[in-house]
Amino acid sequence: MENLVEAKALTKHFGAFEAVRGIDVEVRRGEAFGFLGPNGAGKSSTMRMISCVSGRSGGELKVLGMDPGRDGPKIRARLGVVPQLDNLDTELTVRQNLQIYGRYFGMSRQRCREKAAELLEFAQLGDRADHEVEPLSGGMKRRLTIARSLVNDPELLLLDEPTTGLDPQARHLLWDRLFRLKQDGVTLIITTHYMDEAEQLCDRLVVMDGGRIAAEGSPSELISRYSTKEVLELRFPPGARKPDLERFADRVEVLPDRLLLYTHDGEHVLAKVHEQGVQPVQSLVRRSSLEDVFLRLTGRTLVD
Amino acid sequence: MQTLKASWAGFEKSWTWYRRNWQATAVSGFVTPVLLLVALGLGFGSQVESTALIGGVPYVQYLAPALVVVTALQGATFESTYSIMSQFLWQKSYVAMVATPITPAQVLYSQMMWIGSQLFVRSAVFVGVAALLGAAAGPGILLAIPLATLAGLAFSAPLVAYSATLEKPDAFTTIFRFVLMPMTLFTGAFFPVSQLPGWLLPLVWLTPSWHGIELARGAAFGTLDLLPASGHVAYLTALVVVGVAFGVRFFHRRLAV
Ligand SMILES: Nc1ncnc2c1ncn2[C@@H]1O[C@H](COP(=O)(O)OP(=O)(O)O)[C@@H](O)[C@H]1O
Numbered sequence: 219m220e221n222l223v224e225a226k227a228l229t230k231h232f233g234a235f236e237a238v239r240g241i242d243v244e245v246r247r248g249e250a251f252g253f254l255g256p257n258g259a260g261k262s263s264t265m266r267m268i269s270c271v272s273g274r275s276g277g278e279l280k281v282l283g284m285d286p287g288r289d290g291p292k293i294r295a296r297l298g299v300v301p302q303l304d305n306l307d308t309e310l311t312v313r314q315n316l317q318i319y320g321r322y323f324g325m326s327r328q329r330c331r332e333k334a335a336e337l338l339e340f341a342q343l344g345d346r347a348d349h350e351v352e353p354l355s356g357g358m359k360r361r362l363t364i365a366r367s368l369v370n371d372p373e374l375l376l377l378d379e380p381t382t383g384l385d386p387q388a389r390h391l392l393w394d395r396l397f398r399l400k401q402d403g404v405t406l407i408i409t410t411h412y413m414d415e416a417e418q419l420c421d422r423l424v425v426m427d428g429g430r431i432a433a434e435g436s437p438s439e440l441i442s443r444y445s446t447k448e449v450l451e452l453r454f455p456p457g458a459r460k461p462d463l464e465r466f467a468d469r470v471e472v473l474p475d476r477l478l479l480y481t482h483d484g485e486h487v488l489a490k491v492h493e494q495g496v497q498p499v500q501s502l503v504r505r506s507s508l509e510d511v512f513l514r515l516t517g518r519t520l521v522d
Numbered sequence: 523m524q525t526l527k528a529s530w531a532g533f534e535k536s537w538t539w540y541r542r543n544w545q546a547t548a549v550s551g552f553v554t555p556v557l558l559l560v561a562l563g564l565g566f567g568s569q570v571e572s573t574a575l576i577g578g579v580p581y582v583q584y585l586a587p588a589l590v591v592v593t594a595l596q597g598a599t600f601e602s603t604y605s606i607m608s609q610f611l612w613q614k615s616y617v618a619m620v621a622t623p624i625t626p627a628q629v630l631y632s633q634m635m636w637i638g639s640q641l642f643v644r645s646a647v648f649v650g651v652a653a654l655l656g657a658a659a660g661p662g663i664l665l666a667i668p669l670a671t672l673a674g675l676a677f678s679a680p681l682v683a684y685s686a687t688l689e690k691p692d693a694f695t696t697i698f699r700f701v702l703m704p705m706t707l708f709t710g711a712f713f714p715v716s717q718l719p720g721w722l723l724p725l726v727w728l729t730p731s732w733h734g735i736e737l738a739r740g741a742a743f744g745t746l747d748l749l750p751a752s753g754h755v756a757y758l759t760a761l762v763v764v765g766v767a768f769g770v771r772f773f774h775r776r777l778a779v
């Protein structure tokens with residue numbers, strides 16, 4: 219299988235600070251690959267190296283089979299980049315943003331006009347085409363940024379936290395667009411600190427923390443490897459002493475306001491807990507998620 | 523070739539913006555020379571006796587070619603400070619550009635091309651207004667257009683490079699007050715620098731405005747000699763080259779992180 223990205227022992231320093239501490243990553247053609255990790259994990263730094271904007275401090279990196287240090291412009295010509303922070307030209311219109319970006323890729327004016335019309339439809343921004351960007355909602359700006367990144371028909375699309383800060387409806391709309399791209403055969407690399415986003419979109423992902431990769435696999439593999447089928451959540455009043463329930467579950471995580479009991483049968487454990495006379499404020503049985511994987515691997519929650 | 527094409531794409535972006543917002547710039551580009559020439563040249567100038575020191579011409583004609591240069595320098599300052607910082611930090615348009623095949627150096631080239639074209643247009647408008655107001659001594663003043671553009675770029679290129687190193691705009695006020703203001707007032711636009719105390723002169727010779735004013739005025743009155751003229755042009759060109767060289771480094775450092 220062909221790898222679009224190959225990184226070995228890749229590092230990034232900022233002065234004495236090591237933001238990325240030797241990661242190995244392979245991204246295959248056609249898949250949706252994720253970097254899941256909290257703020258400061260080094261996701262954006264990694265994305266900037268893969269997008270051939272920032273140089274690596276150490277290790278090896280190949281993108282589309284080429285060396286970013288030598289062939290940066292050639293590689294970038296075939297990438298689409300959605301940065302963490304929107305950098306649209308807010309004083310231009312929606313359509314102008316798309317057309318101008320096409321010109322950066324050396325496309326003819328005619329081709330830019332056609333492509334802009336096509337992408338306006340894809341981003342569902344047709345009725346805003348000739349409005350200025352500034353007053354658009356966050357979700358619309360994000361869709362425009364994604365549309366803009368597609369202007370050169372990229373083989374590999376890099377999305378740095380595509381839905382951070384958006385409301386649920388706007389997120390679902392965006393996910394829908396990304397599914398469509400995946401179906402069209404575009405390889406996606408997505409960073410996120412939302413485990414539901416990683417589960418929804420990614421075929422394969424790495425869990426990143428403190429500049430290192432803690433685990434790698436498909437969402438379901440990771441869950442079965444690092445967690446149990448079900449989780450029983452017991453919520454207690456703040457400050458209350460939490461009972462010792464280790465013996466009822468495979469593993470127990472103690473969070474400030476609740477206990478997480480990892481087990482293959484949550485209802486059964488809940489019944490046993492009630493038999494013991496333990497009275498949580500609230501109880502909930504749910505399926506394990508990547509959040510649990512992250513907690514297991516790092517001892518911390520993803521979003522606090 | 524590739525570089526030219528890429529820089530041209532960046533230029534087009536500025537042009538697209540300009541097409542939407544040209545009115546504001548155009549009004550100030552037209553009103554500023556009218557106000558300056560009428561108030562200082564014709565109004566104040568009517569009280570100024572022409573002396574041999576200013577070549578025996580009416581004060582407004584003495585002033586006009588120099589004001590083209592001074593306005594170009596003010597325009598250069600304006601285009602090389604907040605606008606540059608914004609494209610790194612606020613609008614982030616440079617950040618967007620380097621995610622495409624365009625390199626940081628090409629971003630800088632396109633910016634300098636844009637500033638150069640703006641300065642040229644401003645200077646041309648100024649000369650046109652001067653001609654209408656009878657402030658042009660002769661057709662030589664047409665040469666003030668490219669010369670003022672060159673002088674403006676000689677200030678702009680190092681300033682753009684400097685702006686690329688800043689995280690906040692506080693330093694700009696200092697530049698306006700302690701560099702642009704003295705350059706406007708004391709480098710020969712309003713009175714010959716021979717009136718200044720001698721110890722100040724070496725400082726004056728360092729400014730792009732003095733070289734620009736010497737050139738523009740000499741061209742307007744046809745009194746330019748080849749040797750000093752080449753010297754002025756060489757100095758201004760050197761400032762552009764050095765400024766762009768630093769700009770390439772600083773743009774790369776700033777954008778390739
Ligand atoms: N340009 C920079 N200069 C210095 N430190 C940086 C820079 N960019 C990122 N960092 C630091 O590197 C670490 C990783 O940042 P980043 O890659 O943005 O993580 P993430 O995207 O996962 O939140 C953070 O501690 C951040 O402060």
Ligand SMILES: [Mg+2]
Nearest residue numbers: 261262263302
């Ligand atoms: Mg980030």
